[in-house]
Amino acid sequence: MTVSIETPRAPRTVRRGGINWEKWGWIYMRVSGVALVVLIFGHLFVNLMIGDGVKALDFAFVGGKLSNPFWQWWDTLLLWLALIHGANGMRTITNDYARNNLVNLILKGAILAATIVLLILGTLVIFTFDPCPAGAAANLLPTFCSAG
Amino acid sequence: MASDVLEKGGPRAHDVVPTFTVTMIVRRFDPEVDNEPRWVDYDLQMHGTDRVLDALHKIKWEIDGSLAFRRSCAHGVCGSDAMRINGRNRLACKTLLKDLDISKPIYIEALKGLPLEKDLIVDMEPFFDSFREVQPFLMSSSKPKDGKERLQSSEERARFDDTTKCILCAACTSSCPVFWTDGQYFGPAAIVNAHRFIFDSRDEGSQVRMDILNDREGVWRCRTTFNCTDACPRGIQVTQAIAEVKQAIMRGKP
Known part of the structure; x- marks a missing residue:
């Protein structure tokens, strides 16, 4: 038998145009997952292990970090990658368990809204944070406040 | 004794x-x-x-x-x-x-x-439906050389050896939590049988199957819980096969 059938009964599925969200969502989870391992453990290491360890944590410490562009961008990356990673996971779980179309839509809308609000708020805090609020006791503030 | x-x-x-x-x-x-x-x-x-x-x-x-x-x-x-x-x-x-x-x-x-x-x-019909959808048969536009058989090296044969063992018992697909909740997901068995042909050097339909599995309900739904690998009575590394199909789709070729 050497009969060659040119793709028997094969109606090639037409790919709907546009972006394949399911594929990019999957790739995003893998890539952000790897990046988050570095970002989160770097964050924990710097905050809790180096120097005085957990005792060093106070307003001055956080204020000092958030006025350094390196840590601003570190935290921004951490915020965006982690929040979208978590939201996408929640979306997947919602698709699994919320069988009712309306409930499904409401839950996913709520997740989307919460994600957007938190991303905007978080980014705003990171870049507009004032480490030297007026009228605060000098011993609670980062050292560079009194220098200037 | x-x-x-x-x-x-x-x-x-x-x-x-x-x-x-x-x-x-x-x-x-x-x-x-x-x-x-x-x-x-x-x-x-x-x-x-x-x-x-x-x-x-x-x-x-x-x-x-x-x-x-x-x-x-x-x-x-x-x-x-x-x-x-x-x-x-x-x-x-x-x-x-x-x-x-x-x-x-x-x-x-x-x-x-x-x-x-x-x-x-x-009722096994939904299971066989998704099996049929990945077109699990040799697709070729050419006649074999000398009109006899399609030759393949033992390395080429070994590439998809594991997934040839499938007996379509549905143990993997019906152990998959995504299949339980998502009525449209292809399921592990269909992807295993697509893998068997995607990585077959004699087959020319890989692109068609990869397009089918690149769908919304295709391989991206897999969450690597390994239930399928655990359930397979033939010891097929099902989750690994699915991961290989994912990589092939990302590369665009087997």
């Missing part, structure tokens, strides 16, 4: 096999009588060499002939007697009773995720 016993003319090897009492709790469902499936107990005298399938036969032949289940070859080749045994998808003909904890009852039920028809029989 059995051979010693035989030489001494003592009891035959068959009598030496230990016997024990085992309680089987089978999830019965008769669509003409029952509204809901019900659990029914059976106490059986079984031998140490018996499998779950032998116990089911004993129930059907000696206690209740109305018990319905599928089985054909009874030796792990045809793949028709996959069922949930103590909560895990197994072939009844490949599961020895003595390997289960026989101090406790053994729970037998039909595969999950497929429509229950009667007792241990489920």
Whole structure:
């Protein structure tokens, strides 16, 4: 038998145009997952292990970090990658368990809204944070406040 | 040793096999009588060499002939007697009773995720539908050289050897939590059978299959829970096969 059938009964599925969200969502989870391992453990290491360890944590410490562009961008990356990673996971779980179309839509809308609000708020805090609020006791503030 | 016993003319090897009492709790469902499936107990005298399938036969032949289940070859080749045994998808003909904890009852039920028809029989059509959709047959536009056969090196053959072992018993697909909740997902078995042809050097339809599996309900739904690998009675590394298909789709070629 050497009969060659040119793709028997094969109606090639037409790919709907546009972006394949399911594929990019999957790739995003893998890539952000790897990046988050570095970002989160770097964050924990710097905050809790180096120097005085957990005792060093106070307003001055956080204020000092958030006025350094390196840590601003570190935290921004951490915020965006982690929040979208978590939201996408929640979306997947919602698709699994919320069988009712309306409930499904409401839950996913709520997740989307919460994600957007938190991303905007978080980014705003990171870049507009004032480490030297007026009228605060000098011993609670980062050292560079009194220098200037 | 059995051979010693035989030489001494003592009891035959068959009598030496230990016997024990085992309680089987089978999830019965008769669509003409029952509204809901019900659990029914059976106490059986079984031998140490018996499998779950032998116990089911004993129930059907000696206690209740109305018990319905599928089985054909009874030796792990045809793949028709996959069922949930103590909560895990197994072939009844490949599961020895003595390997289960026989101090406790053994729970037998039909595969999950497929429509229950009667007792241990489920409707396999949705499973076969997704199998058909990945077009599991050799696609080629050329005639083989010398009009005889399509040659392939042993390395090329080894590339997809693992996924040729599938017997379509549905143990993997019906153990997949995504398949349980998402009625559209292709399921592990369909992807395994697509893998078998995607990585076959003689096949020319890889792109078609990868396009099909790149769909919204295709390989991206897999969450690597490894339930399928655990359930496969042929020991196919199902989750790995799915991961290889994902990588092939990202590369755009096998």
